[in-house]
Amino acid sequence: MRFAAETGTVMRREIMRQVYLDNSATTAVLPEVAAEMQKVLLDAYGNPSSLHTMGVEAERIKNAARRILAEACGGREEELIFTSGGTEANNLAVKGVARRLKRRGRHLITTQVEHPSVLYACRALEEEGFSVTYLPVDGTGRVRLDALEEALQEDTLLVSVMHVNNETGTVMPVAEIGRLVKEKAPEALFHVDAVQSFGKLPVSAGDWQADLITISAHKIHGPKGCGALWRRAGVPLAPLFHGGDQEAGLRPGTENMAGIAGFAAAARLALAEQSKRAAGLARLKEFFLRAVFAAIPDITVNSPKEAAPHIVSITFPGVKGEVLVHELTRWGIYVSTGSACHSRRADPSHVLLAMGRTPKEIEATLRFSFSPLNTEAELEYTVEKLQQAVAHLRRLTRRK
Numbered sequence: 288m289r290f291a292a293e294t295g296t297v298m299r300r301e302i303m304r305q306v307y308l309d310n311s312a313t314t315a316v317l318p319e320v321a322a323e324m325q326k327v328l329l330d331a332y333g334n335p336s337s338l339h340t341m342g343v344e345a346e347r348i349k350n351a352a353r354r355i356l357a358e359a360c361g362g363r364e365e366e367l368i369f370t371s372g373g374t375e376a377n378n379l380a381v382k383g384v385a386r387r388l389k390r391r392g393r394h395l396i397t398t399q400v401e402h403p404s405v406l407y408a409c410r411a412l413e414e415e416g417f418s419v420t421y422l423p424v425d426g427t428g429r430v431r432l433d434a435l436e437e438a439l440q441e442d443t444l445l446v447s448v449m450h451v452n453n454e455t456g457t458v459m460p461v462a463e464i465g466r467l468v469k470e471k472a473p474e475a476l477f478h479v480d481a482v483q484s485f486g487k488l489p490v491s492a493g494d495w496q497a498d499l500i501t502i503s504a505h506k507i508h509g510p511k512g513c514g515a516l517w518r519r520a521g522v523p524l525a526p527l528f529h530g531g532d533q534e535a536g537l538r539p540g541t542e543n544m545a546g547i548a549g550f551a552a553a554a555r556l557a558l559a560e561q562s563k564r565a566a567g568l569a570r571l572k573e574f575f576l577r578a579v580f581a582a583i584p585d586i587t588v589n590s591p592k593e594a595a596p597h598i599v600s601i602t603f604p605g606v607k608g609e610v611l612v613h614e615l616t617r618w619g620i621y622v623s624t625g626s627a628c629h630s631r632r633a634d635p636s637h638v639l640l641a642m643g644r645t646p647k648e649i650e651a652t653l654r655f656s657f658s659p660l661n662t663e664a665e666l667e668y669t670v671e672k673l674q675q676a677v678a679h680l681r682r683l684t685r686r687k
Contacts, residue, residue: 305619306665310506311453311483311598311656312623316549317508323552324510324545331548334541336533345544352551359485359558360500360517361492368516368534369547373482373503374404375527376516377447379537380478380499381408383524384445385417391474392442398422398430398449399641400457402480405447406637427591428457428642432467439472446475450490451483454625454638454654455590456598458488465496476522482506482514486557487565487597498522504546508658509553513546564659568596571657571666575599578670583677589639589652600625600639602652605681611653614676620669623654 307315316324327348333341335349350364357367370376385395397409399421409419420438422430430448439446446468450461461479468477478499481490486507492500499522503514518524524537531539557564576599579586589600603611608624615622625636635649644652655669 304665304668306621306661306669308620308622308655308657308661308665308669310658310661311654313505313511314508314658315660316510317553317556319556320509320549320552324549327545327548331544335544336531336541348548349542349544352547355551355554356502356515357517359554360481360490360502361494362500362517362519365535366518366520368518368537369542370514370516370538371512371543372505372514373402373480373501374514375538376501376503376514377402377404377478377480378408379516379524379527380501380518381405381445381447382412382527383537384476384478384499384522385412385415386525387523388444389417392440392444393417394420394440394443396420396422396435396438396443396446398424398459400424400428400430400452400454400638401447401449402453402482405449405480409447424457424641426643428452428455428589428638429591430459430464432460432463435464436467436471439468439475441472441474443472443475445478446472447478447480449480449483451481451488451595451598452638453483453598454636455600455642456483456594456596456656457591458484458593458595461495461497465494469496483598484595486554486561487568488595489561492517492519504550504553507553507557510546510549513543513550515550560659565596567659568657571661571663572596572599574663575655575657575666575670578666579673582670582674587648589642589644597658598654598656600652600654602644602648603677604648604651605684606651606677607680608651608653610680611673611676614680615669615672618668618672620672623656624652625654 331344333345335345353367354364357364422434424430448459448464451458465477468475476498479497480501482503485502498519500517505511526537528539533539585604587602635646639649
């Protein structure tokens with residue numbers, strides 16, 4: 288993708304490259320996905336709850352999408368609930384279990400590095416009288432299994448852990464966590480936030496012994512505003528909203544049919560090429576890291592070597608990350624300082640804090656996240672401009 292930019296007083300038009308490296312925040316919708324959505328918007332626009340032919344066709348599209356996504360999680364069609372995105376799905380999982388099972392217990396477990404949609408849901412439940420254990424992580428961002436074993440109690444209702452961290456790419460040992468939960472607290476339910484891993488790494492409810500799994504469309508080149516919660520049959524949930532019988536009464540309201548169709552289309556493409564995409568992303572990240580280390584001195588990579596292939600967090604001492612983001616934007620390069628949910632707040636990253644990084648280190652950190660649409664040529668360009676920007680900003684800092 289390219290766009291023209293006007294520069295200089297003579298209004299000379301130059302072509303400036305556009306390099307998008309913020310794919311953990313969101314991804315570009317693929318043309319094939321947009322085409323499926325357009326069909327629904329223009330042709331199959333019936334309400335799936337209607338009994339006439341248009342409604343029946345919409346219901347068929349919804350059920351086909353539900354089957355694709357449920358099977359991708361390792362479950363059955365009737366176990367998938369469509370939501371407005373990963374945030375709603377996480378809230379439904381955490382609050383839904385707690386409120387439905389509160390007579391059995393009032394204890395939940397999560398980690399200190401979860402997505403805000405899980406952390407804030409847990410904090411809201413604390414105000415309702417629940418207790419929450421926030422597990423520590425090591426320097427790589429991985430949860431400590433000994434801490435989990437110690438935290439499990441007879442009245443533990445739910446353990447919620449993300450598969451891939453959205454800021455560092457750290458992969459949590461969810462299979463080991465699932466086994467530990469079922470061995471030590473068999474009545475407790477296990478929820479995995481797989482938003483950053485779905486379509487990139489294998490997702491398996493069976494291997495993880497998971498009871499609930501969250502996924503989202505816009506992280507896999509699908510549309511924003513559509514996600515899903517896979518819920519193992521029989522797992523009790525209290526709905527967040529009331530007003531209709533859609534989605535087994537757990538998510539009332541007319542379904543986002545264009546979003547659902549786009550989600551299924553994006554999932555089909557991602558799953559068909561999952562191994563190939565993962566290998567390609569790993570090569571891109573390795574290429575990028577080699578180039579950055581060769582070009583810029585005194586940097587620290589916060590992501591572990593075993594991280595997911597599409598995310599890397601790097602600290603550039605002597606530079607403010609927010610300023611560096613704006614410098615790169617001038618060259619058409621788009622990155623972030625961390626989670627998009629906190630990008631406009633001054634608070635340091637809770638993820639990096641939990642990993643033992645200092646506020647000063649966090650302030651100098653950027654997240655780069657890749658997609659199959661990126662190329663090595665784009666990364667070469669990015670490193671070139673990154674080198675210039677870091678050197679310039681460090682010089683300014685030394686003068687002060």
